[in-house]
Amino acid sequence: MLKFVAGDRAVVIPASVEYELNRQAHDVPAVLQVLGADWIEVDRSDDLPFLMAFAKYERRLAVGEQNRGECGVLALGRTRGFEAVLDDAVPRAVAKEDGIQVTATLPLLCHAIREGQLAVATVEALADDLLSGDYYLPFAKGGFRQWAYEQGLIEYG
Amino acid sequence: MADVDIQTLGERLRVARERAGLKQGELATLVNLDRTAVNRIETGIRKVTALELSDIATALGVRMSSFFEDPTPALVSHRSSQGLDTADSKIDRLLAGIAADVEFVNELAPDELALPGEATQQPRPTSSSEAEDLAATARTMLGVDSAEPLCDLVDRVASVGLLAFSTDLGVDTADAGTILLRQGGVCLMNSHNKVGRRRLALAHELGHYLVADEYTVDWRVADQRGGDLESLLDRFARSVLLPDAGVRASWAQHEPRTLREMAVLLASRFRVDMATLARRLNELGLIDRDDVALVRGTTTTRADIVEFGLYVPSDLEGTSLPVPYQKAVLRAFRDERISRERALELLHNTFAEADLPALRPRREDEIWTFVS
Numbered sequence: 204m205l206k207f208v209a210g211d212r213a214v215v216i217p218a219s220v221e222y223e224l225n226r227q228a229h230d231v232p233a234v235l236q237v238l239g240a241d242w243i244e245v246d247r248s249d250d251l252p253f254l255m256a257f258a259k260y261e262r263r264l265a266v267g268e269q270n271r272g273e274c275g276v277l278a279l280g281r282t283r284g285f286e287a288v289l290d291d292a293v294p295r296a297v298a299k300e301d302g303i304q305v306t307a308t309l310p311l312l313c314h315a316i317r318e319g320q321l322a323v324a325t326v327e328a329l330a331d332d333l334l335s336g337d338y339y340l341p342f343a344k345g346g347f348r349q350w351a352y353e354q355g356l357i358e359y360g
Numbered sequence: 361m362a363d364v365d366i367q368t369l370g371e372r373l374r375v376a377r378e379r380a381g382l383k384q385g386e387l388a389t390l391v392n393l394d395r396t397a398v399n400r401i402e403t404g405i406r407k408v409t410a411l412e413l414s415d416i417a418t419a420l421g422v423r424m425s426s427f428f429e430d431p432t433p434a435l436v437s438h439r440s441s442q443g444l445d446t447a448d449s450k451i452d453r454l455l456a457g458i459a460a461d462v463e464f465v466n467e468l469a470p471d472e473l474a475l476p477g478e479a480t481q482q483p484r485p486t487s488s489s490e491a492e493d494l495a496a497t498a499r500t501m502l503g504v505d506s507a508e509p510l511c512d513l514v515d516r517v518a519s520v521g522l523l524a525f526s527t528d529l530g531v532d533t534a535d536a537g538t539i540l541l542r543q544g545g546v547c548l549m550n551s552h553n554k555v556g557r558r559r560l561a562l563a564h565e566l567g568h569y570l571v572a573d574e575y576t577v578d579w580r581v582a583d584q585r586g587g588d589l590e591s592l593l594d595r596f597a598r599s600v601l602l603p604d605a606g607v608r609a610s611w612a613q614h615e616p617r618t619l620r621e622m623a624v625l626l627a628s629r630f631r632v633d634m635a636t637l638a639r640r641l642n643e644l645g646l647i648d649r650d651d652v653a654l655v656r657g658t659t660t661t662r663a664d665i666v667e668f669g670l671y672v673p674s675d676l677e678g679t680s681l682p683v684p685y686q687k688a689v690l691r692a693f694r695d696e697r698i699s700r701e702r703a704l705e706l707l708h709n710t711f712a713e714a715d716l717p718a719l720r721p722r723r724e725d726e727i728w729t730f731v732s
Contacts, residue, residue, distance in 0.1 A: 218410065219410060219411055219414075222411055248409075249407040251366065251369070254410055257410040258413070258425040261424045262425040262702075263698050263702060265701070271414060274410075275410060278410070292719065293697070293699045293700075296695075297697070300697075
């Protein structure tokens with residue numbers, strides 16, 4: 204599904220996200236598929252501008268190993284000009300503050316539906332899964348389809 | 361953040377490691393690197409990744425950003441004059457962390473901290489009477505008259521830009537330390553001491569702050585050790601907490617009582633310990649040398665608290681943070697400028713997650729931003 208969402212864009216994750224995924228792989232084996240995907244590139248930047256950007260965001264977001272993934276995403280956005288995919292409010296606000304182009308999972312999913320790469324039902328199920336976790340979406344469980352129609356993000360089909 | 365080259369970064373890492381008392385091999389073990397890799401990073405030969413640097417910072421008990429920032433000038437000059445292996449390294453590390461946190465929070469919510477833009481520097485006292493004068497000036501700056509007790513000392517000193525933090529540092533360490541920041545100052549009080557001594561130590565630190573001492577660590581405030589300035593600032597501290605006019609008025613009010621009862625009542629009213637009260641009463645000529653020992657030896661009992669209806673103070677107890685700082689952290693959290701985890705850390709874990717305010721609901725237009 205991630206591949207559909209990405210479309211023909213290059214997908215880059217920072218080493219800090221790779222690290223978080225590796226940790227999650229113990230509990231969620233499906234994560235291994237992401238780590239093994241050949242269309243995802245891991246950025247292991249160690250240049251000083253990247254380190255400084257990472258440190259700047261680390262001061263805003265991270266405690267120990269927590270939230271280091273977001274710091275890496277923001278640092279790549281800042282130093283490489285990449286569009287950042289961020290779903291939590293605080294890193295999104297930080298990105299906006301720093302002029303980093305930012306999107307989120309939901310618009311990417313809607314885009315994939317419009318491109319005919321994902322079925323509405325598939326995304327609906329995924330949205331409900333996200334809402335079961337600690338995830339903010341502008342509708343309640345089961346509400347994706349109705350919401351997306353109302354917003355004109357997907358077409359009646 | 362200031363521009364830093366790889367050699368400067370390596371050098372800063374080395375200094376932070378040595379300050380933390382770790383050998384290269386010990387740090388290497390903590391962060392799963394070879395000792396040679398740590399050595400090469402410190403000499404600027406090997407690059408360090410963001411994750412490695414984050415792990416190193418955690419192992420050294422500093423924030424990653426500290427390697428890229430110019431630290432508070434007062435801290436730099438103190439450290440360069442003291443070298444690395446100082447006896448006060450624990451309080452030094454804690455103070456450095458607090459100073460960095462306050463300056464960080466001040467970038468995000470300066471209105472809440474309201475640190476003074478201009479220095480509040482006063483002349484250093486050179487005699488007891490100048491120490492008394494400085495105390496009178498300080499009380500005016502704190503917004504209290506020449507007689508009333510300084511009950512809300514922590515809030516009052518915050519109003520002149522000195523943010524007082526406390527934590528239990530244990531028995532064999534300093535009473536307090538203070539660093540001047542680019543704006544305002546911070547001090548850390550050892551809450552292991554009893555409340556009267558904590559308040560006396562804070563009043564003493566206020567003296568250092570007002571005369572613009574860049575960095576101080578004070579041991580055993582008011583035991584007459586240290587140089588002249590320390591003794592004069594002890595005098596200043598007693599005078600701030602026990603103002604001449606207020607003490608005399610209370611003394612006259614309670615005059616018919618026994619000396620013990622008067623001591624209990626005055627110590628409670630002005631929230632000082634008996635040793636401080638005894639010295640102050642003696643220097644104001646209210647008791648003689650023989651009575652000093654009696655007042656010093658007085659203990660406030662539970663019966664006194666009940667029968668006299670006394671208030672039991674709790675200033676600077678355990679880990680405590682000044683209110684303007686707490687407000688500034690909460691503001692930064694509400695404005696979504698720092699993460700929940702960082703907010704809790706900046707609040708020194710004195711808040712549980714449920715104590716933080718609920719974030720505001722999303723507005724309709726923000727949802728459009730979200731999906732655009």
